[in-house]
Amino acid sequence: MEFAPNMKVTINDVAKLAGVSIKTVSRVINNEESVRQNTRDKVMAAAAELNYQPNQAARNLAGTKSYTIGFIYDNPNAYYIIDMQNGILSECRKQGFELVIHPCNSKSDGILDEIKEMIKQSRITGLVLTPPFSENDDVIAMLDQLDVRYVRIISGSGAEQDSDSCVMIDDHQAAQDITDHLIQLGHKDIAFIGGSDEHQSSFERLSGYQAALKAHHVAPQNDLIVAGDYSFDSGVVGANKLLELEQKPSAIFCCNDETAAGALFAARLKNISIPDELSIVGFEDSPFSRQTWPKLTTAHQPNQQIASQATSLLIANTRNQSANEICRLFTPKLVIRDSSQQAPS
Amino acid sequence: MEFAPNMKVTINDVAKLAGVSIKTVSRVINNEESVRQNTRDKVMAAAAELNYQPNQAARNLAGTKSYTIGFIYDNPNAYYIIDMQNGILSECRKQGFELVIHPCNSKSDGILDEIKEMIKQSRITGLVLTPPFSENDDVIAMLDQLDVRYVRIISGSGAEQDSDSCVMIDDHQAAQDITDHLIQLGHKDIAFIGGSDEHQSSFERLSGYQAALKAHHVAPQNDLIVAGDYSFDSGVVGANKLLELEQKPSAIFCCNDETAAGALFAARLKNISIPDELSIVGFEDSPFSRQTWPKLTTAHQPNQQIASQATSLLIANTRNQSANEICRLFTPKLVIRDSSQQAPS
DNA sequence: GCTCAAAATGACAGCGCTGTCATATTGATG
DNA sequence: CATCAATATGACAGCGCTGTCATTTTGAGC
The missing domain is CATH 1.10.260.40 (lambda repressor-like DNA-binding domains)
Incomplete structure (x- = not known):
């Protein structure tokens, strides 16, 4: 018919x-x-x-539950956002939910109100929260008060038991693995270019790096740790600073791939050959890391999968009124490419 | 209160x-x-x-008009998608519309049905179409039949008057400008790495390139034109092919920034110094083009602005029942960075 | 085959808004 | 100041679905 x-x-x-x-x-x-x-x-x-x-509109209007989940983000990393978005979306489609995306500025004054309005207007069932929102107490408190469900994608080892559902990324462990790799290659003077202060992951990655040094009895050197903010530019600036040190590092651990690309850029300008004279590693394994020269050694963070998991958790929590407290833990895996090599002797 | x-x-x-x-x-x-x-x-x-x-749900349910616009895309370029998405979203917010995003595979079999379902389910008012959908006659025909409004973002010079509203990007002119730039730098052997066959823009850029050669009486060389698909890898492959030619080019025009990054990579592997021995230019001015070494000369395509314009056009068309036929034309502007230089003598 | 709790199904109101059409108000005229 | 078209406002139904609660059906147990 x-x-x-x-x-x-x-x-x-x-x-x-x-x-x-x-x-x-x-x-x-x-x-x-x-x-x-x-x-x-x-x-x-x-x-x-x-x-x-x-008809979704009718469902939303008539029912007490709604079938819309929201994704709030503030992240300049297009690859990350697209991956997350695709992951969330695939789960939404599978379960008959709609997605409302809401890019915004986490530092703007009215951000709390902005989120509140967005929730009200779109009749959001639940929210997928990525850093920095997932780690912002004010946001969480507001959401709790509004009785809006959410999943948080956060950095952590799973040790600290949070009361709500979340997907954890073990940045500490992954950073330790990366640093181990560098140490195994014979590096002693391993520098660290940090991520944004706003993100817990920065701290986790730093502590992982430090833990690896400690475990292998490599003396930590404070002047080898410089600040960054997950941007390409901070990689350039950071690497410049490090490469002007008297005691230059033989390896740099950059807090993400973009920063690593920046460091690569800076090294290139100084005619330092990578990885012969200097190893540089990133974090995240964005497509980016395969498009630099040389290709980046990094830690693979399965963003899309993380997002799907988070969404599925959220939806499950939405259905069962009981506040489930399930957490998932992902540990990014080391991916060895061409930017890391035996330390020069 | x-x-x-x-x-x-x-x-x-x-x-x-x-x-x-x-x-x-x-x-x-x-x-x-x-x-x-x-x-x-x-x-x-x-x-x-x-x-x-x-309450949007109630509005959608009660009214004949709806307040939801859809964005269908199939594009691996995260930067592009994010820009488009942000542009569409900003206009949607301004005008009180909602956005439904729908990533999909333009080559999958049931794609027409998939789009149809999506439109039905979400009660879409109108669609923002980017290539390849905006250039797919089957999709357009179906949309017309379904009486769904849409704006198309397409490649063209505005000469061919289409009956529907669209935003045009003058890839031909921009490619000509880029090629002019290379010619002005003294390059004669200018190679071209093409884009995807599925995209009209590939053909426009090629014709712009050819027009520039002709205008400056530079002899076209067919072996300097190689196929590509807008990917990093196609840049690597294309450049490798070109750089093994007996008569090597002194400049390569890559159809987008990612391809250019691939070409950069290939050149680097062959120890060819950029831009001293070889100029490489891209197209699009994605953030990418500032994160390569050297930074890419390219043509700036204001994606976010294009998307906003398109959305505003779409919404205007939605309001006035009369089928407006307004088109907007954007011409990407040359951005000179560090990957292009005087031809070696 | 009868009883009765449990399981399955249905009738109906109403979610918050817009479309239609009826009614009220306005103010420029004669 | 009465008249009348133009303008402004309101009453009401109903969009397609879900929640509530009433009703019917089922089948286990006697």
């Missing part, structure tokens, strides 16, 4: 075809229990035949 | 406070005429005091 392409099929049509009430169709659509298998099949068949798509 | 943060404010509350009917508030909210200024002010004041936010 053929249908006009833009003919609207409502739940009513399905109900008639299946010979049941509207409410029963609704039950089947929403996967509620208390529907006989036989009935369920009839409804499914009818819905399929009519190619029925529930 | 203080309000509980999650108290729902409906149009009804505003109506009561303003002492008018619900319908009048609705008129004010939707900027309809036939409301006395005095009344309008009262309503606005009441809405402001209550911090009223119209």
Whole structure:
């Protein structure tokens, strides 16, 4: 049977075809229990035949629950955002949710109100929070007060048991692994270019780096640790500073790939050959890290997967009223490419 | 006056406070005429005091028009997508629209149906189309049949008058400008690494390149034109091929920045110094082009602005039932950085 | 086959808004 | 100041669905 392409099929049509009430169709659509298998099949068949798509607006309006999840972000890293977005979206599609994205400036004054308005306006069911929002107490407190569900994607080892659901990235461990790799290559003077103060991950990565040094009895050198902010430019500036030191480092651990690209750039300007004279490693394994010269050794952070997991957690929490406290832990894996090498003797 | 943060404010509350009917508030909210200024002010004041936010779901459900625009894309370039998305979103916010994003694979079999479903399900008012969708006749035909409004962001010079509204990017002119720049630097053997066949822009850029050669009476050399697909890898492959030619080019025009980064990479591997021995230019001016070594000469394509314009056009077209046929033309501007230089003599 | 709690289904109101159409108000005329 | 078209406002139904609660059906146990 053929249908006009833009003919609207409502739940009513399905109900008639299946010979049941509207409410029963609704039950089947929403996967509620208390529907006989036989009935369920009839409804499914009818819905399929009519190619029925529930009207989200009506669902949102009529129901107490909504089917919209929000993604608030403030991150200049396009690769990261796209990955997260795709991960969230794929889970949303799978579960019949809609996504509202909301880029904004975490440092702007009215940010709390802005988020509040956005939640109200879009009738958000739950929020996927990435740093810095996921680590901002004010935001969390507001969300709790508003009784809005959320998942936080945060940096941590899983040791500190938070009360809410979150996906943790073990930046500490991964940073330790990267630093281990460098130490194994014979490096002793390993510098560190930090990430943004606003992100917990910066601190975790620093502590991982320090832990690795300690574990291998490599003397920490404070002047080899410089600040950064996850930007390319901070990599340039940081590396410049480090490479003007009397005791130059033989390796630089950059807090992310972009910073590493900046460091690469700075080294190139100074005619320092990578990795022969200097090893540089990044963090994140963005596509970026394969497009530098040389290709970056880094830690692979499966952003898309992290985002899917987070979203699935969020949706699960939305369904069961009980506040589940499930956490997932991801540890980025070392990816060895061409920017790291045996320390020059 | 203080309000509980999650108290729902409906149009009804505003109506009561303003002492008018619900319908009048609705008129004010939707900027309809036939409301006395005095009344309008009262309503606005009441809405402001209550911090009223119209419920989108209800608007969509009740009204014939909807307030949702869709963005369908299939593009691996994260920078491009983020820029477009931000541009669309900023206009949407300004005009009280919502955005539904829909990444998908333009080459998948059921893509037409997929788009159709998405439109039905989300009750899309209009669509912002980027290449390759904006240049796909099947998609356009389907949209016309479904009576869904859209804006197309396409490559063209504005000469060919299309019947629908679109934003054009004059890739031909920009490519000509870039090539001119190279010729002015004394280059004669200018190679070209193409973009994806699926994108009109590839052809426009090629024709612009050829036009510049012709204008300056530089003999075209067919073996200096190699295929690509806008990817980093195609830049590597293309440059490798070109740099193994007997008559090596002194400059390479890459169809976008990523391809240029790939070319840079290949040259680096072959120990060819950029820009001393070889000039390489890109196209797009993505953040990318500032993070390579050396920084890329390129053509700046104001993606975010293009997206805003397109969205504003779309929304305007949505409001006025008359099929406006306005087009906007953008010509990317040459940005000279460090990857292009006087031809070696 | 009868009873009765449990399971399945349905009737109905109403979510917050807009479209339609009816009614009220306005002010430029004669 | 009465008249009338133009303008402004309001009453009401209903968009497509879900929540609530009433009703029907089921089948286990006697």
